[in-house]
Amino acid sequence: MSSATPYSRQEIGKTLGVLETPCLVLEKSRVTENVARLRRHLQPFGVKLRPHLKSAKSIDVARLAMAGRQGPITVSTLREAEYFFSHGVSDILYAVGIAPNKLDHVFDLRRRGANLAILLDNEETAQLVAARCAERRDALPVLIEVDTDGHRSGIKPPDHTLLEIGRTLHAGGALLRGVMTHAGSSYGLHDPASFAAMAEQERSGIVAAAAALRAAGLPCPEVSVGSTPTAHFARNLAGVTEVRAGVFMFFDLVMAGIGVCAIEDIAVSVLATVIGHQHDKGWIIVDAGWMAMSRDRGTARLAVDQGYGMVCDGAGDPIADLIMIDANQEHGILAVRPGAQRALPNLPIGAMVRIFPNHACATGAQHDRYYVVDRDRTVSAIWPRIHGW
Amino acid sequence: MSSATPYSRQEIGKTLGVLETPCLVLEKSRVTENVARLRRHLQPFGVKLRPHLKSAKSIDVARLAMAGRQGPITVSTLREAEYFFSHGVSDILYAVGIAPNKLDHVFDLRRRGANLAILLDNEETAQLVAARCAERRDALPVLIEVDTDGHRSGIKPPDHTLLEIGRTLHAGGALLRGVMTHAGSSYGLHDPASFAAMAEQERSGIVAAAAALRAAGLPCPEVSVGSTPTAHFARNLAGVTEVRAGVFMFFDLVMAGIGVCAIEDIAVSVLATVIGHQHDKGWIIVDAGWMAMSRDRGTARLAVDQGYGMVCDGAGDPIADLIMIDANQEHGILAVRPGAQRALPNLPIGAMVRIFPNHACATGAQHDRYYVVDRDRTVSAIWPRIHGW
Numbered sequence: 001m002s003s004a005t006p007y008s009r010q011e012i013g014k015t016l017g018v019l020e021t022p023c024l025v026l027e028k029s030r031v032t033e034n035v036a037r038l039r040r041h042l043q044p045f046g047v048k049l050r051p052h053l054k055s056a057k058s059i060d061v062a063r064l065a066m067a068g069r070q071g072p073i074t075v076s077t078l079r080e081a082e083y084f085f086s087h088g089v090s091d092i093l094y095a096v097g098i099a100p101n102k103l104d105h106v107f108d109l110r111r112r113g114a115n116l117a118i119l120l121d122n123e124e125t126a127q128l129v130a131a132r133c134a135e136r137r138d139a140l141p142v143l144i145e146v147d148t149d150g151h152r153s154g155i156k157p158p159d160h161t162l163l164e165i166g167r168t169l170h171a172g173g174a175l176l177r178g179v180m181t182h183a184g185s186s187y188g189l190h191d192p193a194s195f196a197a198m199a200e201q202e203r204s205g206i207v208a209a210a211a212a213l214r215a216a217g218l219p220c221p222e223v224s225v226g227s228t229p230t231a232h233f234a235r236n237l238a239g240v241t242e243v244r245a246g247v248f249m250f251f252d253l254v255m256a257g258i259g260v261c262a263i264e265d266i267a268v269s270v271l272a273t274v275i276g277h278q279h280d281k282g283w284i285i286v287d288a289g290w291m292a293m294s295r296d297r298g299t300a301r302l303a304v305d306q307g308y309g310m311v312c313d314g315a316g317d318p319i320a321d322l323i324m325i326d327a328n329q330e331h332g333i334l335a336v337r338p339g340a341q342r343a344l345p346n347l348p349i350g351a352m353v354r355i356f357p358n359h360a361c362a363t364g365a366q367h368d369r370y371y372v373v374d375r376d377r378t379v380s381a382i383w384p385r386i387h388g389w
Numbered sequence: 390m391s392s393a394t395p396y397s398r399q400e401i402g403k404t405l406g407v408l409e410t411p412c413l414v415l416e417k418s419r420v421t422e423n424v425a426r427l428r429r430h431l432q433p434f435g436v437k438l439r440p441h442l443k444s445a446k447s448i449d450v451a452r453l454a455m456a457g458r459q460g461p462i463t464v465s466t467l468r469e470a471e472y473f474f475s476h477g478v479s480d481i482l483y484a485v486g487i488a489p490n491k492l493d494h495v496f497d498l499r500r501r502g503a504n505l506a507i508l509l510d511n512e513e514t515a516q517l518v519a520a521r522c523a524e525r526r527d528a529l530p531v532l533i534e535v536d537t538d539g540h541r542s543g544i545k546p547p548d549h550t551l552l553e554i555g556r557t558l559h560a561g562g563a564l565l566r567g568v569m570t571h572a573g574s575s576y577g578l579h580d581p582a583s584f585a586a587m588a589e590q591e592r593s594g595i596v597a598a599a600a601a602l603r604a605a606g607l608p609c610p611e612v613s614v615g616s617t618p619t620a621h622f623a624r625n626l627a628g629v630t631e632v633r634a635g636v637f638m639f640f641d642l643v644m645a646g647i648g649v650c651a652i653e654d655i656a657v658s659v660l661a662t663v664i665g666h667q668h669d670k671g672w673i674i675v676d677a678g679w680m681a682m683s684r685d686r687g688t689a690r691l692a693v694d695q696g697y698g699m700v701c702d703g704a705g706d707p708i709a710d711l712i713m714i715d716a717n718q719e720h721g722i723l724a725v726r727p728g729a730q731r732a733l734p735n736l737p738i739g740a741m742v743r744i745f746p747n748h749a750c751a752t753g754a755q756h757d758r759y760y761v762v763d764r765d766r767t768v769s770a771i772w773p774r775i776h777g778w
Contacts, residue, residue, distance in 0.1 A: 020467070020490055022778060054718055076680075076719045078409070096719045099662035099676045100739040101409055121665050124738040152720055153665050153674050184717065273488035276510050276542050285542050287488045291465075292778075295684035295751055328573065329443055329750060330465045330485045331541055349513040350489040361718060362684055366754070368777035387776055388757035389411060389681075 016314060016377045017352060021273040022288035024367035025354060026383070027316065028064070029374050030267035031249050035065050038231060038248050045237040050074050050093060050224070052246030055361040058370060059087040060383040065249050074244045078105050083386045085114045092116045093224075095180070095244065097145060097153055100128055107136050117141035117177055121154050126165040130172020141177040142169050143222060144213075148205030149198065151185040157209045166218040178222030179213065181206045182244070186229035190258040190302070195233035202230050207239035229260050250360035253310055257302040268364060269316060269354035270309070271371070272332060274347050282344050284334040288355060290327040294362035308332060309355035315377065316354050319345055324355060405703060405766045406741060410662040411677035413756035414743060415772070416705065417453070418763050419656035420638050424454050427620060427637050434626040439463050439482060439613070441635030444750040447759060448476040449772040454638050463633045467494050472775045474503045481505045482613075484569070484633065486534060486542055489517055496525050506530035506566055510543050515554040519561020530566040531558050532611060533602075537594030538587065540574040546598045555607040567611030568602065570595045571633070575618035579647040579691070584622035591619050596628035618649050639749035642699055646691040657753060658705060658743035659698070660760070661721060663736050671733050673723040677744060679716040683751035697721060698744035704766060705743050708734055713744060 011019060035051075042049055051065040054076035062084060066073060071091030075081050081092050090113065098106070098118045109116050120126055120142060133140050144165055147154030155162050169176045183202035189195055202225050213220040225237075226244030237243070250268045251261040272288035290308065299306040308324035311334055321340035326333040332355070336342050347353065357363035365387065372381040400407060405414065424440075431438055440454040443465035451473060455462060460480035464470050470481050479502065487495070487507045498505050509515055509531060522529050533554055536543030544551050558565045572591035578584055591614050602609040614626075615633030626632070639657045640650040661677035679697065688695040697713035700723055710729035715722040721744070725731050736742065746752035754776065761770040 018490075020494060020778065021488060096676060097664040097674065099410060099664050101407070101662055101741075102676075105409060122738060125664070128738075147667075150670075152717060152722070153667070273490055275486040275488050275514070278536075278542070281539075285486065287485060287491075290685075290751070291754060295686070295748075296679075297684070297686075328541060333541070349511060349517075352490075359684075362679070365680060366777070388755070389409065 011371070011379050012382065014379055016271055016371070016373060016379065019271060019371060019379070021271050021352065022292035023271050024364065024370050025269050025271050026061070026370040026372045027267045027374065028372050028380070030265060031061065031064050034249050034251060034261070034265060034267060038245060041232060042243055045234070045240070047237050047240050048072065048242045050242050050244045051249065052076070052095065052226070052244050053080060053084065055246040055250055055364060056385070057364065057387070058383050058385040059084060060381070061249065061370070062089065072242070074246070077389050078102055078109070079386060079389045081109055081114065081116055085109060085112070090115045093143070094118050097121055098125060098129065100125070103129070103132050106140065107132070107138055110138055110140065117143060119143050119145050119180060120165070121145040123161055123164050123168060126168040130168050130174050133173030137173070139173060139175040141175045143177050143180040143224060144209070146179050146181045146206055146209045148181045148202045149183045149185040152182070154181060157205050157212070162209055162212060163216050163218070166213045166216065170218050176219050178220045178224065178241070179206055179209045180222070180224035183225070183227045183230045186227045187254065187258065189229065192233055192259065195229045195260070196235050199230035199234035200236060203234065203237060203240055210239065228255060229258065232260055247360050250364070252360040253306045253356055253358045254298040254302070257299050257304060257306070263310070263318060263356070266356045268360050269312060269356050270363065272353055272355060274349055274351045274353070276349070282335050284344065284347050286332045286334060286353065287330060289329050289331045291329050292366055293324065293327060293332065293355065293357055294359065294366050296357070296359040296362035298358040306358060309357050312354040312356065314352045314354065319353070400760070400768050401771065403768055405660055405760070405762060405768065408660060408760060408768070410660050410741065411681035412660050413753065413759050414658050414660050415450070415759040415761050416656045416763065417761050417769070419654060420450065420453050423638050423640060423654060423656060427634060430621060431632055434623070434629070436626050436629050437461065437631045439631050439633045440638065441465070441484065441615070441633050442469060442473065444635040444639055444753060445774070446753065446776070447772050447774040448473060449770070450638065450759070451478065461631070463635070466778050467491055467498070468775060468778050470498055470503065470505055474498060474501070479504045482532070483507050486510055487514060487518065489514070492518070492521050495529065496521070496527055499527055499529065506532060508532050508534050508569060509554070510534040512550055512553050512557060515557040519557050519563050522562030526562070528562060528564040530564045532566050532569040532613060533598070535568050535570045535595055535598045537570045537591045538572045538574040541571070543570060546594050546601070551598055551601060552605050552607070555602045555605065559607050565608050567609045567613065567630070568595055568598045569611070569613035572614070572616045572619050575616045576643065576647065578618065581622055581648065584618045584649070585624050588619035588623035589625060592623065592626060592629055599628065617644060618647065621649055636749050639753070641749040642695045642745055642747045643687040643691070646688050646693060646695070652699070652707060652745070655745045657749050658701060658745050659752065661742055661744060663738055663740045663742070665738070671724050673733065673736050675721045675723060675742065676719060678718050678720045680718050681755055682713065682716060682721065682744065682746055683748065683755050685746070685748040685751035687747040695747060698746055701743040701745065703741045703743065708742070
């Protein structure tokens with residue numbers, strides 16, 4: 001990261017006002033509170049939390065979210081697995097169906113000591129994995145992905161291929177660790193009762209899959225569920241052993257828009273500077289565009305469209321009805337929300353704003369470090385984050 | 390980049406089939422052809438090309454596009470300026486209106502030898518810059534940004550503030566280098582006649598601004614225009630001294646969709662692997678999602694919506710009507726284009742596809758290197774690219 005941060009060290013202990021913009025600001029106390037909230041909710045159910053670090057991509061953030069120094073964690077890329085393993089995290093689930101071209105890398109990470117588990121949802125891959133496990137003499141732990149909401153990957157619970165895959169893995173050289181599901185369609189819901197109902201659909205579907213494997217004499221020690229909305233609103237987790245969630249540590253405008261968190265819980269924002277005005281159009285131009293915010297327009301489908309982000313003052317408090325209505329690569333156009341009867345606030349050249357993102361995972365990915373602050377706006381640390389594959 | 394590329398060197402000389410996916414593939418011969426095309430078009434006008442490296446962010450790509458080892462180039466961030474300067478490029482225009490918090494960095498780059506010029510469009514910034522130039526005893530070259538199409542920043546040509554800014558800079562310690570404009574609204578047009586008309590609007594607007602400065606006794610040696618569509622379709626560049634363009638070196642589905650290039654000109658694609666099927670839904674699941682493609686949906690507003698990308702076979706030839714219809718962070722869902730009467734192609738687990746992006750600048754930003762190939766699919770080089778600010 002050295003070439004990425006030539007101006008970094010001298011910024012620690014200074015206020016946000018000294019930073020070159022755009023940059024990503026992390027309110028550490030909010031992450032701590034968000035993690036504590038989910039742990040409090042899950043505690044009565046006796047399940048473990050396996051935080052998904054696809055949103056954070058930072059060992060420093062991971063340490064706020066993990067139960068212990070070695071995990072458990074979930075990752076979305078082998079690059080994340082490499083990175084977290086290099087920082088002492090060993091209990092890792094790579095939660096994207098394995099591609100054949102990644103198996104050598106998986107075995108290599110395990111040979112070096114990572115307790116890395118993988119995912120698959122089809123018989124072709126199960127046969128390949130079982131054969132490769134036998135060849136490598138490595139009982140690679142495998143979870144079978146189950147589809148409980150129809151939104152993406154996985155086997156439907158009553159599908160006979162579940163048992164075929166289970167038998168292929170178990171009879172071959174792999175370790176059948178269990179089943180997993182992700183009710184990603186919960187992002188499309190927007191009230192506590194619907195989240196709870198989806199959580200129950202997710203739970204009952206995966207528990208049925210686990211029961212089918214066990215009824216066929218196959219092992220199924222792990223029963224893994226999770227998405228940020230269902231994790232927070234589940235009322236019953238009987239039969240579940242672990243819960244995964246990722247964006248919960250940061251939250252964002254989509255999660256606030258569907259009612260999973262409050263705006264005040266959002267822990268990440270993009271710091272930007274006013275560089276111009278188009279007074280006749282009611283526009284304020286800032287130096288953060290879609291490269292800094294990402295192209296994610298997740299709130300476009302919600303009741304309140306936040307454009308490319310909700311604009312806050314330098315303290316992180318929202319400026320009423322000011323949003324980023326459009327974005328070019330390195331320019332953001334701020335304006336009063338369409339329909340709001342309100343004057344444009346006075347933000348002169350050089351004024352700094354903080355912009356809450358639609359989607360923390362997408363916005364975070366555009367940045368190579370977090371500027372960590374608490375409510376006093378002093379930079380207490382600079383945390384690198386990884387990028388790419 | 391060392392931590393980013395643990396598996397890289399051994400891949401040179403191998404076919405794309407050995408790569409871990411997703412990754413970004415660059416067809417070098419297409420870049421060379423795309424650059425040659427624009428240079429051929431501009432040659433009769435006697436203007437210089439100042440390629441915009443916001444799309445490439447790679448010195449190796451830059452060397453295919455630059456007239457000489459030292460530039461001239463355009464950049465969108467000071468990080469790009471730092472990076473290209475560290476590789477010997479010195480003639481650099483930072484083409485985003487300057488923020489006060491970046492001036493120290495600009496002066497520092499110039500002190501180290503970069504011939505870096507900046508942009509502004511308002512009197513407040515002009516006063517600040519003039520004062521700082523006097524303080525630093527550095528005649529920083531400044532271009533005044535002019536708005537010729539109303540899409541973003543800049544002063545309207547007849548605006549009296551143009552002359553005020555010119556006088557403030559010239560009387561202060563800055564070097565008034567000239568005027569610049571970017572007809573970004575050309576991306577919203579879709580036929581040669583409209584591009585040509587917009588190019589003439591861009592030219593006549595900026596030439597009028599230059600004339601106004603000169604009539605007031607102010608210097609205006611540089612008259613800079615550019616956007617990929619107007620650069621390619623301009624029929625008259627009288628009074629213009631330089632043209633800027635960025636995405637032209639790669640092209641993408643938006644540029645093809647509006648008719649600036651052919652699909653066969655697109656030089657970048659994302660290599661992905663089939664990891665699953667949802668046969669009942671007609672879905673093929675690959676290991677490249679929006680993290681690899683970006684969230685850019687630029688073709689959504691065009692006559693042909695390409696989803697998150699157009700799917701090609703491993704040789705880079707389009708598979709008829711197969712697009713990425715939806716994307717999660719690390720999952721892409723491929724399906725036959727809505728409305729097309731066509732069976733899903735047979736792409737088994739492990740099959741590799743290449744996906745043309747909607748927007749090369751956004752997709753490129755998601756990757757930390759290019760895997761460079763020519764039509765034989767052999768990796769001839771791995772070129773790092775930069776990220777962040």
